[in-house]
Amino acid sequence: MSLIRLNHVKKSFAGKEGQVDAVVDVNLAVEKGEIFGIVGYSGAGKSTLIRLLNGLETATAGEVLVGDQNVAQLKGKELRAYRKNAGMVFQHFNLLWSRTVEENILLPLEIAGYPAAERQKRAIELIQLVGLEGRENAYPSQLSGGQKQRVGIARAVANQPAILLCDEATSALDPQTTDEVLELLVDINRKLQLTIVLITHEMHVIRKICHKVAVMEKGRIVETGTVGEVFRNPQEEVTKRFVHQELLPEEYNETSQEYLIENYAQGDIIQLHFQGEQAKKPVISQAIKKYDIDINVLQGKLQQTQDGSFGTLVVQIVGNQNERAKAIEFFKEKGVGMEVLHHE
Amino acid sequence: MNKSFTEIYFDWSQLDAAAFKQAFIDTMVMTIISMVLVAILGLGLGLLLYYLSKSNRKSAKLSYTLVSIVSNVFRSTPFIILIVLIIPLTRLLLGTFLGATAAIPALVLSAIPFYARLVEIAFREVDQGVIEAAESMGASQFQLIGKVLLPESKPALLSGLTVTTITMIGFTAMAGAIGAGGLGGLAYQDGFQRNRLTVTLFATVFLLLIVFLIQWLGDSAVKRSDKR
Ligand SMILES: Nc1ncnc2c1ncn2[C@@H]1O[C@H](COP(=O)(O)OP(=O)(O)O)[C@@H](O)[C@H]1O
Numbered sequence: 001m002s003l004i005r006l007n008h009v010k011k012s013f014a015g016k017e018g019q020v021d022a023v024v025d026v027n028l029a030v031e032k033g034e035i036f037g038i039v040g041y042s043g044a045g046k047s048t049l050i051r052l053l054n055g056l057e058t059a060t061a062g063e064v065l066v067g068d069q070n071v072a073q074l075k076g077k078e079l080r081a082y083r084k085n086a087g088m089v090f091q092h093f094n095l096l097w098s099r100t101v102e103e104n105i106l107l108p109l110e111i112a113g114y115p116a117a118e119r120q121k122r123a124i125e126l127i128q129l130v131g132l133e134g135r136e137n138a139y140p141s142q143l144s145g146g147q148k149q150r151v152g153i154a155r156a157v158a159n160q161p162a163i164l165l166c167d168e169a170t171s172a173l174d175p176q177t178t179d180e181v182l183e184l185l186v187d188i189n190r191k192l193q194l195t196i197v198l199i200t201h202e203m204h205v206i207r208k209i210c211h212k213v214a215v216m217e218k219g220r221i222v223e224t225g226t227v228g229e230v231f232r233n234p235q236e237e238v239t240k241r242f243v244h245q246e247l248l249p250e251e252y253n254e255t256s257q258e259y260l261i262e263n264y265a266q267g268d269i270i271q272l273h274f275q276g277e278q279a280k281k282p283v284i285s286q287a288i289k290k291y292d293i294d295i296n297v298l299q300g301k302l303q304q305t306q307d308g309s310f311g312t313l314v315v316q317i318v319g320n321q322n323e324r325a326k327a328i329e330f331f332k333e334k335g336v337g338m339e340v341l342h343h344e
Numbered sequence: 345m346n347k348s349f350t351e352i353y354f355d356w357s358q359l360d361a362a363a364f365k366q367a368f369i370d371t372m373v374m375t376i377i378s379m380v381l382v383a384i385l386g387l388g389l390g391l392l393l394y395y396l397s398k399s400n401r402k403s404a405k406l407s408y409t410l411v412s413i414v415s416n417v418f419r420s421t422p423f424i425i426l427i428v429l430i431i432p433l434t435r436l437l438l439g440t441f442l443g444a445t446a447a448i449p450a451l452v453l454s455a456i457p458f459y460a461r462l463v464e465i466a467f468r469e470v471d472q473g474v475i476e477a478a479e480s481m482g483a484s485q486f487q488l489i490g491k492v493l494l495p496e497s498k499p500a501l502l503s504g505l506t507v508t509t510i511t512m513i514g515f516t517a518m519a520g521a522i523g524a525g526g527l528g529g530l531a532y533q534d535g536f537q538r539n540r541l542t543v544t545l546f547a548t549v550f551l552l553l554i555v556f557l558i559q560w561l562g563d564s565a566v567k568r569s570d571k572r
Pocket residue numbers: 013014015020021022040041042043044045046047048049
């Protein structure tokens with residue numbers, strides 16, 4: 001049975017201008033040990049959804065099952081005891097400025113009531129886990145964003161929770177630091193067999209570390225599946241937008257396409273879409289060997305996910321018309337998605 | 345007979361070291377005892393106001409309004425009037441309304457609401473995200489106060505206490521005028537009423553020195569506690 005199950009979960013807020021339905025009839029299952037990503041634009045209801053999982057918000061209707069507990073019905077002491085089993089990482093870190101790195105990491109252990117000696121021992125392990133050795137006595141104001149989030153993560157896993165909830169954990173970080181923090185999350189997921197639910201508005205976060213993804217729009221989950229499936233075969237309009245934004249080369253747009261056609265007038269210009277397994281096969285070098293053509297890579301972007309590569313290459317094929325047509329047929333046979341941008 | 349300014353303000357024969365010492369002690373006793381009481385009770389009242397203002401319940405909103413009105417009354421009544429108004433209460437509590445200790449109930453009553461308001465503001469300025477983080481760790485209300493609210497608002501609590509204490513020193517001087525003694529009493533009764541302005545001047549200088557000292561102590565405590 002899945003570790004986390006949401007059944008017909010609904011959350012409404014009584015706002016000044018009437019009721020806001022932040023989460024509308026959400027059904028979801030997250031397996032133990034999984035990194036499950038929820039992606040959506042701002043205001044989609046992601047934060048509200050993830051906060052239902054540790055009772056920072058209480059569901060208006062439906063069941064929020066984690067293990068054998070219905071979080072939507074926990075109160076007082078039981079809820080506080082449950083929360084020790086669900087760590088949370090925040091976009092803006094939310095560290096106590098009045099405490100050092102080590103003291104921040106000690107906080108959840110103090111709250112849980114461990115004896116001092118045990119707390120100390122555990123804090124040392126946690127500092128090593130997140131790679132902050134030597135910074136134990138620094139205050140948050142003396143740390144970089146990435147270091148602050150490492151403290152946030154150490155603190156969130158201090159009580160050895162069953163699930164880790166990340167609310168836009170990397171959205172306040174630069175790309176380089178984002179990657180480091182994401183790697184740390186993968187590392188922790190493997191080392192501690194920790195189930196991670198993360199929400200983000202950035203598809204690259206999903207691509208880089210998630211096993212499964214749910215796409216959220218206007219309070220609903222509109223699409224869900226493994227990251228591979230969703231990238232290969234996005235169904236909903238919003239999903240397609242997210243996937244595309246990840247697969248197109250950064251500099252890609254209409255003008256750049258015209259530019260390519262003007263400047264590489266010879267032969268054919270085609271766009272190849274690689275997905276999953278085919279991305280690993282050397283189809284381009286095979287085509288060059290097999291047919292009497294040259295292939296010139298003009299633009300491209302290949303991305304790694306937890307289960308294979310995805311990407312787009314824009315190439316120019318030069319050669320006689322017959323050979324070119326055969327090469328294009330060859331790509332089709334190999335299952336590479338393609339689009340002819342220009343035909344001589 | 346015309347006296348020169350020097351003769352008026354620097355007539356050393358007027359100064360009595362023993363009287364100054366006693367006045368200084370009285371002022372410090374009034375201030376320190378009141379400060380301790382205000383720190384504790386003001387913190388409690390501030391905490392109450394903070395929680396009442398955060399709650400969405402109707403009863404909490406009503407209580408907040410009531411407590412606010414009462415504390416505004418005590419805060420806004422001119423101190424010199426308050427001290428006279430509560431003479432019966434002071435008598436009941438201490439058996440007298442004269443002397444340094446007798447000024448304490450009035451000092452405390454006017455300073456508690458003042459400090460409580462500063463405490464409430466200090467707590468409201470604690471980052472909501474940090475409070476949420478502690479809640480997500482399963483902190484109880486008690487732990488939240490002790491481990492998050494108080495330490496994270498410490499600089500504001502200390503600077504509020506400094507301001508309150510300095511205000512109270514001003515009030516002890518007023519209390520002195522109607523029989524509480526201290527440097528204020530010395531300045532007014534021994535100095536002004538007996539036309540010995542050198543006494544008034546030097547009592548004032550002493551009071552100012554105490555104010556500066558407290559400001560300096562307060563500022564450096566705030567600085568030391570702030571790691572932001
Ligand atoms: N405490 C609240 N009170 C009222 N409305 C809220 C509250 N929290 C969130 N909302 C509303 O719910 C919707 C979803 O918000 P949120 O879950 O923060 O979205 P996301 O994290 O996807 O950006 C928004 O319209 C937001 O204004």
